[in-house]
Amino acid sequence: MSIARSASKKAKPAKSASSRSESRKAWWNRYLASLKYGLHVMTHPFDGFWDLIHEKRGTLAAAHTFLILFLLTRVMKLMLTSFQFISAPTQYINVFEEMGSLALPFIILCLANWAMTTLFDGKGRFKDIYMAMCYALVPYILIQLPMIFVSNMLTFEEGSFYSVLLSVSVIWCVFLVFIGLMEVHDYGPGKTFIFLIVTVLGAAVIIFLILVFFSLLGDAASYFISMYREIIFRLN
Amino acid sequence: MKIMQRILAVLCGIVMLTAVSASQADDGFSTSYTYGYDYWEDVQESPDAYRVAAVIDNSTLGRENLENVLMNKAQSLYVRGNTLYVCDTANNRILEITRSKNNEFKLKRIIKEMTGTENNTFASPYDVFVDPAGNIYVADYDHQRVVMMDKNLKWIRDYTKPTDATFDQSQNFLPKKIVVDVAGRVYALCQNINKGLVKFEEDGFFSGFIGANTVSVSMADYIWKRYFQTKEQRAQTANFVPTEYENVYIDDDGFIYATTIVYSEGDLKWDKAKPIRRLNSLGADILIKNDKFPPIGDLQWVSGAESTGPSKMVDVTVLNDDMYVALDKIRGRLFGYDSQGVLLWAFGTKGNVDGAFTGAVSIEHMGHDLLVLDQQKNNITVFEPTEYSNTIFDAIETYLNGEYDRSAELWQDVLKMNANYPLAFRGIGRAVLRQNKYQEAMDWFKLAHDRENYGRAFKLYRKDWVEQNIWWIILIVAVLLIVPLVLGRVKRTKWEVVMHEHSKVRK
Structure with a gap:
């Protein structure tokens, strides 16, 4: 077994340079196609999400790209939007903290959704859920990123145009999340809705467990530290 | 080892001493006595806005002049012209003090009784008011009346408990504060x-009530009380009733300013508590609030030994141009606001030195000078504006008079003294905008976090920019439209040619 594996590993570098560049090109093409597929998902959510998972039209790489773009959009929105619309205290903002405070709940919610739905015959694997959720972020990126630029050309009185488009992007995203989960798990709308609520509760439990774990870890560490101090004290 | 420790201690001491002396530098620019709040609710120290010019107390007035009865629990001040009236409440008298040049305050007379009526003395006079004709009104608390007399102390009229049904007859008539408008209404x-x-x-003649506080009941409170309490519990808990005001002041336009200190803390920043109000003749609050936060005093409630929670305004006085100064009894501070409700400065503290208070109860003004009565120290502190706040007053005044350029110059002077002053940014921005320097104005308004004015400047800037670059814009749009069209055409032609060749081959 191990021999076979090492053999296959060795076989890879043995491939010719041209075939390697060819496979890279194929990967690249598939990646670009899956990025472009985000547009299709956005406009045809029912078919789009089904094919995304079941016809393997999406790639994890594209999903990562969307998530990163989403985080970047969020941060750029805070930093670059005209101060007439967003007055973020830029002097206090930590970019990585800001990104983390979005990415972490995102991952935890995906995890909670997977943990809950997998018990109630949800068809989606964690990878599928993550991918669908990332693809659901596409309207946010596509609308909000240009709006950062547009906001700098608008005055305060013309702000309704700006705020309407922002809310459209968010509503669109929520809609896509809903449809995405429905298609990924092959649920009906009612069940999806219930599991959205259950997911939030699950996320709360996960966060609670994380907090308990770290506080216990801290207690344990301080126990051993004080024991060490006691021993040193006695020895002296 | 011990020597080392001592050396260290001495070094620490020296460092601390230098630090302390640095923070108390006498240039008046770093005493941290006066401060303001920036857009992010952070405290920003500012140069001193006011300095103590004089302190009026028993010894400066002279014990003999006071008939060897010292001021006791004085409750209220009133200023008319250069004359200061002090309600010496516990001694049942009113002190009339005149101010001469060089800040000399002399006791002119002691008002203890009047002529022309049988009940001619006062019992716990809580407030005094003097109209332009010199008639004196006294809130004679324990005699349950407001008494009016002329300037020679001849009794004119008593205002007593109304017999009207709208006045709860089981209640006593206990006037604590009075104001009188130009028409003589009390x-x-x-x-x-x-x-x-x-x-x-x-x-x-009693003609009704004005300006009642509205009853504020939260939904949760109501549901709790209505559906979850027994009758006995309901009887024991307090009723939902409107609260009383703490103090009143009438400005030159006849509007009554009122302060209240009863509210829930959470309502303050959302402008539901309204600790300072300006009442119109119908009793509605018409105070202008155009800043990010309503005028509520301190935005950060740092807890001290005896001071927790938000500021509690016990009195307010209105300067010219609708600027007003409110007095906070919790931390002994004065908050100055302009007519738009923007904080000009805040200063004051608790303590026993001059310029600090232990029981501040009343504030009045003579021109721009402020007078604060302390009921525990039994003295009156007279504050005079410094160059810094005088410049601010001048800048506001010149702007209102339409001298915009002069106003901008004055705001520049303010910025030299305090580089963290949002009003100055706005003031300069307005003047610069009037000179059609849009981009510069935008920078100033951005510093001031003034969205409306920024939008105004930006709109003009954008118009200019488009007009200047219209040909470039048309060119770029044209290129963006035409290039894809042409490219598509070329591609299509190519494809057609290729297909034509194919069909030829097939044939």
């Missing part, structure tokens, strides 16, 4: 009356 703020100010016509 407004009395009474203890235990929560329907608003008791209003008397000039002839003493």
